[in-house]
Amino acid sequence: TQLLEQSPQFLSIQEGENLTVYCNSSSVFSSLQWYRQEPGEGPVLLVTVVTGGEVKKLKRLTFQFGDARKDSSLHITAAQPGDTGLYLCAGHTSGSRLTFGEGTQLTVNP
């Protein structure tokens, strides 16, 4: 059973569209990170959220941590081809282990 369920797994959209990626769990996370990974490279940290209900913005990206700290979402406004990549959520539970979601492969077509 996947501890962190990420959806959708694949998303192909046109440039300028908006999208939301979801990361859900039945477990409570002390912190949750979002990463973006391009082919042949390691994941790059986008944001860390730690407080229930927290919202963070990074240019056209908006990250939200659920009130109960069990879920998170990533919303991208006016997607661009440069946003193409694998988006990964990852969370820390009570221990130090970082658990990854299955990933969302985003393709933004020009």
Added chain:
Amino acid sequence: GAVVSQHPSWVICKSGTSVKIECRSLDFQATTMFWYRQFPKQSLMLMATSNEGSKATYEQGVEKDKFLINHASLTLSTLTVTSAHPEDSSFYICSARTTGTPNQPQHFGDGTRLSIL
């Protein structure tokens, strides 16, 4: 920001060869480093947790005699794939966490593409 360097970035070798991959934290000390394996268009699968000065902790199903981990200093961990076979071909990624609270974000290397012929 924190930088993690992984070397080599790409290895092609014959079946039966042992391959060593290095992971270095360049501007911070990392008590703990992590080794992951990733298949195309899939998420990262944790293989083992490497602790400086002690034995690595391996995930269920990962053969510790096959994937040797050494974490001899606060800035270097190595993963050696012993007697590699084609099924070991994959993308291997390391990450490091700064010392301090366990919930610090991990910083990832750029990965090593391993191809066994």
